Amino acid sequence: xxxxxxxxxxxxxxxxxxxxxxxxxxxxxxxxxxxxxxxxxxxxxxxxxxxxxxxxxxxxxxxxxxxxxxxxxxxxxxxxxxxxxxxxxxxxxxxxxxxxxxxxxxxxxxxxxxxxxxxxxxxxxxxxxxxxxxxxxxxxxxxxxxxxxxxxxxxxxxxxxxxxxxxxxxxxxxxxxxxxxxxxxxxxxxxxxxxxxxxxxxxxxxxxxxxxxxxxxxxxxxxxxxxxxxxxxxxxxxxxxxxxxxxxxxxxxxxxxxxxxxxxxxxxxxxxxxxxxxxxxxxxxxxxxxxxxxxxxxxxxxxxxxxxxxxxxxxxxxxxxxxxxxxxxxxxxxxxxxxxxxxxxxxxxxxxxxxxxxxxxxxxxxxxxxxxxxxxxxxxxxxxxxxxxxxxxxxxxxxxxxxxxxxxxxxxxxxxxxxxxxxxxxxxxxxxxxxxxxxxxxxxxxxxxxxxxxxxxxxxxxx
Ligand code: SAH
Numbered sequence: 001x002x003x004x005x006x007x008x009x010x011x012x013x014x015x016x017x018x019x020x021x022x023x024x025x026x027x028x029x030x031x032x033x034x035x036x037x038x039x040x041x042x043x044x045x046x047x048x049x050x051x052x053x054x055x056x057x058x059x060x061x062x063x064x065x066x067x068x069x070x071x072x073x074x075x076x077x078x079x080x081x082x083x084x085x086x087x088x089x090x091x092x093x094x095x096x097x098x099x100x101x102x103x104x105x106x107x108x109x110x111x112x113x114x115x116x117x118x119x120x121x122x123x124x125x126x127x128x129x130x131x132x133x134x135x136x137x138x139x140x141x142x143x144x145x146x147x148x149x150x151x152x153x154x155x156x157x158x159x160x161x162x163x164x165x166x167x168x169x170x171x172x173x174x175x176x177x178x179x180x181x182x183x184x185x186x187x188x189x190x191x192x193x194x195x196x197x198x199x200x201x202x203x204x205x206x207x208x209x210x211x212x213x214x215x216x217x218x219x220x221x222x223x224x225x226x227x228x229x230x231x232x233x234x235x236x237x238x239x240x241x242x243x244x245x246x247x248x249x250x251x252x253x254x255x256x257x258x259x260x261x262x263x264x265x266x267x268x269x270x271x272x273x274x275x276x277x278x279x280x281x282x283x284x285x286x287x288x289x290x291x292x293x294x295x296x297x298x299x300x301x302x303x304x305x306x307x308x309x310x311x312x313x314x315x316x317x318x319x320x321x322x323x324x325x326x327x328x329x330x331x332x333x334x335x336x337x338x339x340x341x342x343x344x345x346x347x348x349x350x351x352x353x354x355x356x357x358x359x360x361x362x363x364x365x366x367x368x369x370x371x372x373x374x375x376x377x378x379x380x381x382x383x384x385x386x387x388x389x390x391x392x393x394x395x396x397x398x399x400x401x402x403x404x405x406x407x408x409x410x411x412x413x414x415x416x417x418x419x420x421x422x423x424x425x426x427x428x429x430x431x432x433x434x435x436x437x438x439x440x441x442x443x444x445x446x447x448x449x450x451x452x453x454x455x456x457x458x459x460x461x462x463x
Contacts, residue, residue: 224331
């Protein structure tokens with residue numbers, strides 16, 4: 001190990017930065033985040049540093065570097081664009097045993113500055129020992145995506161309860177087990193979901209005499225899995241998928257996405273298969289409640305967004321009445337996913353100022369829609385579950401006044417490697433769709449914006 005990683009307390013200590021450009025500004029930013037007293041020496045300052053100097057947030061000396069500046073400093077950073085000056089600063093600092101960092105020149109550094117993932121008070125420092133700052137940055141980006149942004153809040157909460165937990169569990173082993181449970185259970189999830197107050201109360205309860213079962217109740221995550229491409233999952237969805245004990249999923253969730261769930265999680269299929277009925281809604285809700293009551297972390301994975309034609313609301317009503325902790329994670333709804341991957345903006349200043357999402361589900365063979373609102377000009381209509389009723393939908397819209405030549409798109413299995421897009425006009429598309437034997441899931445988009453597909457299409461499915 002060439003360098004020893006340490007975390008230095010520099011609150012209010014004088015740190016010298018030589019140089020006034022944007023690189024110096026970056027270093028100044030890092031020092032200020034650690035509450036250092038920053039002194040900048042340079043003949044001129046970039047805009048960012050000037051603002052700080054004007055507000056007296058840094059001390060500024062307008063001059064070239066001079067040896068006397070090193071007096072009484074805790075550390076020094078050389079960030080001038082003159083290699084000779086940087087080297088000179090490094091030599092002088094070394095003679096005085098003053099820690100020195102020369103930007104982009106590890107040879108002249110007695111300390112180097114890592115890439116940082118900041119979840120204050122949690123800090124993760126990454127270094128490649130100067131070998132490849134780009135690699136360090138990439139690594140940082142990966143960690144940023146893995147670690148929930150509210151990790152800091154979690155640490156702060158733990159800090160608040162440290163003494164109380166120590167009093168209740170004097171034995172270190174017990175204490176560690178207690179914290180591990182908290183960190184992997186519903187209380188941590190409450191923090192990630194922004195429910196600070198509930199987390200605080202729940203943590204308090206775990207320490208009280210009577211309530212010892214906070215970690216015995218499970219919880220339910222209602223998660224939107226997006227329209228198909230696994231890359232469109234949210235960070236939170238992926239994290240919950242990798243910690244849930246049991247997963248309930250349905251037909252719309254792509255197998256590649258179900259595969260991303262924790263390997264040993266129990267998987268329960270609750271969707272419709274051919275010749276097999278789906279579990280009725282009440283049974284799914286009951287199942288969620290039952291599993292959570294066994295103390296399990298239950299993931300209900302739904303295609304797209306759970307709150308858009310996904311019956312998400314119905315599924316969690318029972319949970320709420322049974323006081324089971326739950327959270328809802330939005331997903332990219334099929335309308336956005338299909339529109340983006342087909343190069344059809346849903347709104348556009350020249351073509352559409354509004355966009356409506358409707359379901360084309362047939363009830364007793366006909367469509368119960370508010371036709372008046374659908375035929376408004378400069379409006380995009382997005383139809384979920386509309387394939388079966390496509391013919392009826394198109395002829396009804398024409399009958400009510402929409403132009404026969406209004407552009408319409410069918411996007412089958414949008415965002416996946418099997419995506420197929422068919423473009424036509426209201427009067428002719430139903431015929432075309434029969435020719436191509438189009439199958440669900442298919443999204444219908446109607447409106448002038450569909451014309452843009454020709455120029456804005458970018459996604460190239462594999463098949
Ligand atoms: N909650 C889901 C929608 C469920 S309704 C969401 O927010 O996306 C199911 C309908 O969504 C399908 O009938 C189809 O119209 C549409 N759909 C879902 N995934 C799709 C996909 N990958 N490609 C095209 N349409 C899709």
